[in-house]
Amino acid sequence: AQSVAQPEDQVNVAEGNPLTVKCTYSVSGNPYLFWYVQYPNRGLQFLLKYITGDNLVKGSYGFEAEFNKSQTSFHLKKPSALVSDSALYFCAVRDGDWGSSNTGKLIFGQGTTLQVKP
Amino acid sequence: DAGITQSPRHKVTETGTPVTLRCHQTENHRYMYWYRQDPGHGLRLIHYSYGVKDTDKGEVSDGYSVSRSKTEDFLLTLESATSSQTSVYFCAIRAGGENEQYFGPGTRLTVT
Numbered sequence: 001a002q003s004v005a006q007p008e009d010q011v012n013v014a015e016g017n018p019l020t021v022k023c024t025y026s027v028s029g030n031p032y033l034f035w036y037v038q039y040p041n042r043g044l045q046f047l048l049k050y051i052t053g054d055n056l057v058k059g060s061y062g063f064e065a066e067f068n069k070s071q072t073s074f075h076l077k078k079p080s081a082l083v084s085d086s087a088l089y090f091c092a093v094r095d096g097d098w099g100s101s102n103t104g105k106l107i108f109g110q111g112t113t114l115q116v117k118p
Numbered sequence: 119d120a121g122i123t124q125s126p127r128h129k130v131t132e133t134g135t136p137v138t139l140r141c142h143q144t145e146n147h148r149y150m151y152w153y154r155q156d157p158g159h160g161l162r163l164i165h166y167s168y169g170v171k172d173t174d175k176g177e178v179s180d181g182y183s184v185s186r187s188k189t190e191d192f193l194l195t196l197e198s199a200t201s202s203q204t205s206v207y208f209c210a211i212r213a214g215g216e217n218e219q220y221f222g223p224g225t226r227l228t229v230t
Binding site (some may be wrong): 004032036038042043044049061090094102103104105106107108109110111 | 149151153158159160161162163166168174208210212217218219220221222223224226
């Protein structure tokens with residue numbers, strides 16, 4: 001069965017410092033991986049995805065994520081955090097080896113709250 | 119917002135009453151999804167649709183039903199609301215070849 005784990009409920013970082021939000025996954029085939037961000041009282045916003053190719057994926061708002069197949073991880077990173085990055089972050093996965101009956105169902109992690117302090 | 123609206127945005131209802139939430143999209147996407155969001159659980163899939171009149175269950179479908187009579191509308195019904203269904207409900211559409219999903223603004227439902 002597919003699963004996603006975000007081992008940290010909260011990550012605290014000072015503004016200007018690099019940030020990392022961790023995600024590990026389990027799928028039976030090749031993974032399609034996604035990061036979403038949720039600001040208070042808003043819906044989820046798509047940040048970036050890994051399907052195939054380069055292990056370092058760049059996304060919106062200066063975020064990037066590194067895919068590591070051997071460690072089954074897809075950590076979200078940003079070189080210099082902003083206070084406005086404070087939000088709830090979700091990692092999601094689906095099995096990329098589905099055929100034409102692929103329903104596109106995603107499995108989400110439980111979320112990590114990022115707090116960036118001035 | 120990918121042209122997705124949800125209604126109502128907030129609702130308070132009593133235990134045992136039926137409730138219907140509406141998701142409306144304007145871009146003719148085939149796949150639509152209903153999730154619930156609860157602290158510590160992330161988002162969990164309730165039901166999804168892969169076309170008009172084509173729906174299937176997700177991981178937490180008990181107590182919920184869905185209908186899709188038009189491409190643009192996907193309705194979620196709580197047949198007899200319970201306090202455990204107090205949650206924030208999100209609708210999503212699937213767009214693009216790699217299946218990223220785009221979410222509506224959510225409906226906050228409180229069952230008293």
